[in-house]
Amino acid sequence: MRYWSILFALAAVFSIGAFVYAPFSPDWWLPNSANEPYHAVSKFGREIDSLFLIILWITGIVFIGTQIALVWVSWKYIDKPGSVATYFHGSQRLEVIWTIIPAAILVFIALYQMGTWAEIKFRSSAPKVLPLAEVTARQFQWVIRYAGPDGKLHTTDDLHLVNDLHFVKSAEKLEKPALIWLQSGDVLHSFFLPQLRIKQDAVPGLKIPVWFDCDRAGQYELLCAELCGWGHYKMRSKVTVHENQADFDEWMQRKLSEQNQSQIAAVAQGGK
């Protein structure tokens, strides 16, 4: 049955088709903001996307090549009545070639991505800025403690919020990323900013610095990317990137005065 090979070919064509289609559909493509589906809003995001594309091209080309070879072989060397199989020990040269080429590709990818990894993850590359906030992941919310106007954590002017992350876009901060300290109050969670391509596990007992930038003011999302229990889906937070520092300060002042509220402005107005 030589026609099986056509079925295999179709499966391969379908897979390749999906990948060819993906970039043309914002829903299928990388998580970017709806009005700019092809613009990653952060510097790290663009680096990670370019790594992603390089790997996608490499694996895509290899996939197409191997699929063509497989379909061709299964078409050409189909079992025929009366044909006799030949046995041979193998080809050392061929084996060396198909070991060395993938190994070389892997080494290339490993070396090529190192700079980006170091820039995003190594503690030594953490930006020398005052921390924006301390973020505590717990079942099932993000408890965010902002450093407040004095820029220091654990002082009386700290702002305490839940599921509401705010920072200023990077152009306004001399291209410096925002820095948070991530910790967990209970189990493993993962701090995931899909649009900014940042993902970091929150590990009980560790305080982990995480930094991220964004060059477009707007609304984004913070999610938990580590299944942490029945309420995992509830760990969803708003992320607001402010146009400039003044905006951010104005927001923080407003939130601080809410936090310092000591009387009801108008009792009479009551409920809704």
Add this chain to the structure above:
Amino acid sequence: MISRFRWALIAGTVSLAGCGEMFDPGPLEYVDSPSLQTELKDKPTMQAAVRKALGNLFGPEPREIHVPVGSGLPMGGARLASHRHFDDGAKPQAFHVAVGSSTSTPGTIPIRGGFALYREHCLHCHGVSGAGDGPTAPFLYPRPRDYRKGIFKFTSTNTGQKPTRSDLEKTIRYGLHGTSMPAFDAMLTEREFQQVIDYVIFLSLRGETELALIGEAGIADEKDPNALSDEVSGEILRAVANKWKSADSQVMNPPIPKPESTPESIQRGKELFLGLNKTGNKVDCTSCHGPQALGNGPSFISQDVFNYVVFGGDPSTRGERLDAEAERIARKRFEMANHGSAHEPTADELKPLLAQIKKQWEDSLDDWKEPLRPANLNRGVYKGGRRPIDIYWRVAKGINGAKMPAHVPTLEPEKVWDVVNFVLALPYEPKLLEGATLPAAPPTSAPKVAQPKYDLSNTTLLADSPPPADPKAGNTK
């Protein structure tokens, strides 16, 4: 719709069976209040009458919601569910909000409705009936709220009053820090919050009406067919609903704003907290919160006994752990009292000691019979909110259903503010209570429970000490 649901259920069952573990969320039906059995033990007719009256008022099962007239729910309860149909005059006092079926509805309104939202987000903790008995509830401390008593802890209204809608909204939106109640601020829309609040109030109305009906049936004659007539049950419902309606007029507004948090104000607050104030009324904070405000005052069962009983194993075997622990402590106390006399205590000798320990445990339970802990005020975690007004409310009018009493009018508003300033300063000034002791003669304090040898202090959710300061940051300001 139903058949699709059924298919999903079958598929889910099959796939879960493959894992060798089946999660059973339980049937979608209201549970009876436990007092239906206890209060109406020998009155089967009255039990049936209560069920019937309750079914008429609120619907026989969660998927058929009746909104009784006079419920006070906004828009006549229209936000409770997505499919509505009105009674065609046969029962003019109520209209039905039918859910779960799209048949016989004159028109659907494009909302999910409180019931659907509640089922998705709240039910697994708070349970079908709002009894705080959802499938995940036994794993949580503190336990999820049972709405059926109509008691809510964190309110802006006077002691014992119902919360306002904005109080409930605040709880749902921002969660209760230090408990398992998460924040839904980023999950629901403005409209959805109102729908969920409606449904929570609906469940609370239903539960409190059930209790009142049981009370009424308890004094009624078992043979009286009109004991719980439509008029009587409607009257009972309206009495409950009126308490909700009056909540907005019960909001307590501090008459003066919070004064500046000066060292003098903090000091005055500290003296009030420790009962050392020279003038004015004295209040007793340390007997519960402890002299270092660690939440370990002598009126409550000691922290390690509490940890052992509450967190030391399966929640359903709490009683056994309490018995074992009480026995052990009683023997130790007996030994201490008798200076190592060689003889084993007899059952009669242990009895008063055991009773004392059990009494202390009973005294450490809230209105839902769940074990309570006084707040550790050094952590800077405030369940009811950290705004000064929140803490003012907690001090001034206490916490409904819990042991925190009201302190107004015992304390004048300016003194309450001193206490608030002190409480808010404490996490940042750990030395504030250094060396403080209980007042010399603690009023009617029970003898301190002997400390067991094992240490279970790390079983609490978060450490009991304030979070480690960022090395770069100064600790005080």
